[in-house]
Amino acid sequence: MTWLGRLAGRRRIREAARRLGVDPCAENYLALAREHILVGDSQEVLRVCTEGLHEHPGDAELTRLAERARALLHDQRIKVLRSDLQIAPRPALWRELCELQLEVRNTAKAEEAAEAWWKQTHDPQALVFRARCRTEAFFENRRAEDGRAAYELAILAADENRSDETPLRLAFEIARRCGAWQEARTALARLLELNPGNPDLEQRFRAVQANLSEAISFERALMEVERSGEFKDDCSVQDSGLGDEVTVRSLLRELGSMMGVHGAVYVRGGTALVQGPQGPTADRTARTVRDVVQTSRATARRLALGNTMKIELEGAFGVLTVLPGERGTAAFWGLEGPNETQQEILSSLAGAVGGCRR
Amino acid sequence: MKAVLDPLAHIPGVRLAALISVDGVPIATAEATREGETASMIDQDEELNSYTALAAGWLADVTRSCSQLSWDSPLRAVLQATHGTLVLHNAPGAIVLAVLERGVPYEELRVPIEGAIGRMQRLLRRSVPEPPAPLPSQAEVAPAAPVVREEARKGSQA
Incomplete structure (x- = not known):
């Protein structure tokens, strides 16, 4: 944008802000946010929309613009991270990229990034992120294929880094929610090896042990979740x-x-x-x-x-x-x-x- | 037909508007494109076909379930989910489909969808030629009048 354009943009922003000061209605908030869009200031768009939503909660257009601005800010950061990764790839950047993608609930892109990370460095952390992405996808869409892949990746990540609890907790969570008590017990036993005497884990272990009599195979549990769209363990919480x-x-x-x-x-x-x-x-x-x-x-x-x-x-x-x-x-x-x-x-x-x- | 759907697609929060046949074949689609938005919701034609087929399939399934109670086919069916809302509205011979973003109230779309159906019907009425009237019109009857007058003149001359 030329300096003349920026100058004109700043003048329009001032006018829109003045109108908003006179009448703080949703339309005027939108007008000010749109002026900031024209000068490409996503941070300000988000700020104006957040303020507008505070005054006019539930306004559809303000919500949409705020979400767009947030997504745009994430996109900008993701672009920066990608270019930085090409120059100097390091675990902290990969981790931030995966976290950001997961934050915007883009599990497919997050998994893509984690896969690229794994291919490049064979870092066990990348496997954990792949397992996390698949787990999120499974909890969201309840597809058996996602559940199976998530569990396998979590176990693989736990085998790669035996001192890391995160993949084991993921494996336990998947198995518990499906009602595959045998797999849940195995994951808990490994967790207890890492945290001997942890009262919370021990209590969970006893609860899982009590459910073992009605355990079904992991594969059947996954199919059941896909068919019904409900997690078995959610029912026991509901009671x-x-x-x-x-x-x-x-x-x-x-x-x-x-x-x-x-x-x-x-x-x-x-x-x-x-x-x-x-x-x-x-x-x-x-x-x-x-x-x-x-x-x-x-x-x-x-x-x-x-x-x-x-x-x-x-x-x-x-x-x-x-x-x-x-x-x-x-x-x-x-x-x-x-x-x-x-x-x-x-x-x-x-x-x-x-x-x-x- | 695209012009019929365009006003619908421009409503804030509408991700996709489409006119589909009863068996799920897309007739016309209009997708939301606003400033800063470049990504399309459905990239490929094939994906669009399967999307509309799934939506029409859902309506057919729901209709089948309702038939257990001898209910007619629903005029309007809404499926609200965590990531968005699917709205299907039965029009004569077609279905209007709209996909809304998460959190957008689907009730606000009722009048615009009915408006789109009205526009579509007007468009179809204009393109079909008018059928012939069951009785002859005045213009068709008019030439007979002078004949009567000539016969009357001949009678008076005689």
Whole structure:
């Protein structure tokens, strides 16, 4: 940009800032951010958008611009790191590059960088990062292939550097969440060798030991996760919360008694509670909800949309809103979509407040 | 058709807008391109084909599940996930597909999608020639009138 352009840009920025001072609405924040985009100052764009979002939380365009600015800043740093790596490759730069890619949730690029690092130096740290990338991808998309690769890489990294705990912790986490207790026990045993007498690890070891009777093979556990889209160990955590059937029933009854509600369903595993439809229709309603969740979870994973948070179907039958959550699946069938109160009840039924992501 | 989708793709937060056939074949697509954005969401045609096929497949699966309750095909289906939202809206003979960025409220897209469907239908109506009317129009009947008058004149001369 020429000095004349910069001068004009600075003048426009001053004018936009003055307008914002007079009227701090979202449009004026956007206008100022756009002026900073024109002069290529991503740091300022992010600052203006963050301030704007503080004043106008949830503004879609400000959120989008802030995310773009953040991504742009990351991209700039990644570019610098890449050029530095060509001149003087060293572990600290590789590590930062992988961390940055993981931060922006670009697991594919992070794995690519970790692979290049491994090929160049055969540093065991690179293997740990490859395992981390695959683990992130597995937890996000729940594909068996990712889980298998992540576990194998973690074990390989642990073998390469026997004093490093990180790969063993990754291996344990993968196995634990899938419900492959035999593999979880092996990883924990190795962790205990590195940390003898660690009370937390010992407690976990005892808990895993107790689950060994219902252990399934690692391969089967992975396939089960891919099929259902749920981690086995998440279910055992859920029981401490709203597993109380009485509470679920009362919430369902409250939902079902509201105006304009045709039915409310709660599905968890093979059990379904239905409020509204009776007899065979209740069975069919529960089956429909279960099928819709299953097919939606698989589709969301295939379309790289991540974990399913909500499904809404609208037609001549009314509106069916399905919320798959940590505690189970809650569904609402009404003339219109759920209002705020109904949405809250659905969220507490499904345990979806924190989302099904981790 | 691209002009029909362009206003939809320019809404903040819309990553992709497409018009697809019921079996998932893309008819027209419009992707969001804004300042600073160069990367396309779907790079290859093949990828786009499989993406739209998967989306249409999901709608077909959901419709099949709903048929257990003798429900009609959903007019609108939304799949909200952690990385984005997929919105499918049934139009006559086609489906409007929109993919939104994470956190963008999908309800805000209802009117623009319905607008796009309206535009598409207007465009289709204009391109089809009007069918013939069941009864003859006034212009077709008009030449008969002078004949009657001539016969009347002949009668008066006689």
